[in-house]
Amino acid sequence: MSDPIYLAGAREMVLGISRRLGFKEAPATQIALAVDEALANVINHGYDRQNDKPIWIRIWPKTDGHTPGLRLMIEDEARQIDPDSICGRDLDDVKPGGLGVHIIREVMDTVTYERRDKVGMRLTLIKKLDSECTHQTETSNG
Amino acid sequence: MSVETRSGCVSRLSRNSIPSAHTKRRLPMAESEELEIDVETHEGATVMKPVGDVDLSRSPVLRNAIRSALNDKPDKLIVELSGVSYMDSSGVATLVEAMQITRKIQAKLVLCNLTDRVQSIFEIARLDQVFTITDDLDSAKAV
Numbered sequence: 001m002s003d004p005i006y007l008a009g010a011r012e013m014v015l016g017i018s019r020r021l022g023f024k025e026a027p028a029t030q031i032a033l034a035v036d037e038a039l040a041n042v043i044n045h046g047y048d049r050q051n052d053k054p055i056w057i058r059i060w061p062k063t064d065g066h067t068p069g070l071r072l073m074i075e076d077e078a079r080q081i082d083p084d085s086i087c088g089r090d091l092d093d094v095k096p097g098g099l100g101v102h103i104i105r106e107v108m109d110t111v112t113y114e115r116r117d118k119v120g121m122r123l124t125l126i127k128k129l130d131s132e133c134t135h136q137t138e139t140s141n142g
Numbered sequence: 143m144s145v146e147t148r149s150g151c152v153s154r155l156s157r158n159s160i161p162s163a164h165t166k167r168r169l170p171m172a173e174s175e176e177l178e179i180d181v182e183t184h185e186g187a188t189v190m191k192p193v194g195d196v197d198l199s200r201s202p203v204l205r206n207a208i209r210s211a212l213n214d215k216p217d218k219l220i221v222e223l224s225g226v227s228y229m230d231s232s233g234v235a236t237l238v239e240a241m242q243i244t245r246k247i248q249a250k251l252v253l254c255n256l257t258d259r260v261q262s263i264f265e266i267a268r269l270d271q272v273f274t275i276t277d278d279l280d281s282a283k284a285v
Contacts, residue, residue: 004199040198096235
């Protein structure tokens with residue numbers, strides 16, 4: 001639901017899964033931050049702070065391509081907007097608010113906003129597991 | 143030492159207890175919120191120490207506490223952040239707002255003891271060069 005009290009639980013879930021997939025603590029924390037910011041934007045702007053609306057989070061390992069990683073999808077039933085209109089503000093203009101989109105784009109490797117078929121928006125985030133992000137752990141491939 | 147409040151939240155007294163020459167108070171918390179904030183005043187400076195995550199659900203508590211503290215027009219507001227293990231952009235926005243208010247009342251705002259996670263978001267937002275940030279409370283008091 002779109003209640004801010006659930007943000008902590010969402011962060012913990014994303015943090016735990018990120019670690020499990022091999023991300024170091026710092027990038028795993030930043031992934032959780034990016035998801036937190038995305039959810040906050042849905043709550044504040046998509047749902048105008050109504051706290052009883054649905055938000056879906058899906059997470060799964062990214063296995064396509066050469067670089068593994070993490071793929072997240074956040075969907076809602078909020079009002080639809082032009083994805084091209086979603087942009088961060090000028091950081092040189094220091095003022096409260098407006099940092100969420102910038103943080104998301106800084107942290108994640110791919111950020112895609114799109115309209116869902118009938119109602120709401122969909123945000124797809126991808127973070128690649130490169131050498132700077134990984135633990136020094138053994139893998140099942142040896 | 144812990145104190146059970148009427149709301150059921152456990153409140154911790156500041157570990158940096160100050161002799162009776164200083165004024166210390168605990169700001170009231172909203173029901174069901176768990177952000178604890180210790181406030182101490184000393185020689186015109188107000189030191190505020192939030193403890194907990196500062197996200198969209200809790201940043202209003204910090205905002206109200208900062209506004210309350212600045213209503214007294216201190217010479218300096220120090221926000222000691224060692225107890226904040228997580229902050230998102232709503233928490234940062236609260237501190238930006240605090241900076242705007244302190245500029246209007248010609249007071250200083252200093253942040254100190256940022257955890258790595260909080261330092262990271264300031265760097266991502268490019269605000270680490272905008273705020274006055276020190277490594278420890280003594281340095282913040284000396285600003």
